[in-house]
Amino acid sequence: MKQILIADDHEVVRSGLRAIVESRADWAVSGEASDGRAAVAMIRELKPDIAIIDYSMPVLNGLEVSRQIKLHHPRTEVLILTMHESNEILTESLLAGVRGFLLKSDARHHLIAAIDALLNHRPYFTGVVVEKLLHDYLASKKDKSKVLLSLREQNVVQLIAEGHTNKSVGTVLNLSVKTVEAHRASAMRKLGVSSTAELVRYAIRMKLIGP
CATH class of the missing domain: 1.10.10.10 (Winged helix-like DNA-binding domain superfamily/Winged helix DNA-binding domain)
Incomplete structure (x- = not known):
């Protein structure tokens, strides 16, 4: 049974994600967290196969949660969910070691495929995200003055x-x-x-x- 943790500060979103995950008989939701610090503590305790992390969470955002997962629990794959189409968010997620990235609007149609890919340690990005990544890469080549915070x-x-x-x-x-x-x-x-x-x-x- 593959164990999946869900971290999002909106209960209705967590419920929707749980319903999709549990539609697979071989997957189980091992825990739910409503803020980043709770997510890190749960991952440390439960060691899930996949952590579905909302980018915009209180206390510790999804990027910091991802960074801590990759530092201390590298076997746990991370899938970032966000409602915002942002080149900066995508770039920062990749720099944090994230290998899966989904817009929340795509979750219903792509979540199972994304989890499947990550369980096999393959990256998963939708076509829209790949297009944004390419756009951001090309833009960064043209604008070296763009500053990203650590x-x-x-x-x-x-x-x-x-x-x-x-x-x-x-x-x-x-x-x-x-x-x-x-x-x-x-x-x-x-x-x-x-x-x-x-x-x-x-x-x-x-x-x-x-x-």
Whole structure:
């Protein structure tokens, strides 16, 4: 029996995904998580074959969850789900080691095929996603000035945008306050911003948090 974990902060989405997964007699949902930190803890305990991870989750977003999975549980394959068509999200997911990527609008028709592929350790991207990946690659060749934040900088920005202090960000990410301040300053420098409000606007634009 193949074990699959579902992480999404919307219960209705988790229920829909569970119904699709459990339509296969040889698959079982081993756990559900509603935020990124809970997802990491469950994966550590349950060691599922597949983790279906929503990109936009509170506390730790899908990219950080994916990074931690690939670092500590490399045998667990990751399928990122997102409702946003974004070249930046796709690129960052690939950099985090994600080998499966689906738009939520495609999940009903492609989820089973995506899980099948990942269970056989093959990547899965829909045609729309591949087209976006190619477009992003070509655009990056033309625009070397485009700056992407590191995963850790994105985590810090997300938590700050969610209202956390530097101290509480450090607690969540297990970093010192000094390190959090360094990541925050680095992110602000890369983005060319000078205030927390501008960081929040960036986080909303990149779908790290809801508007």
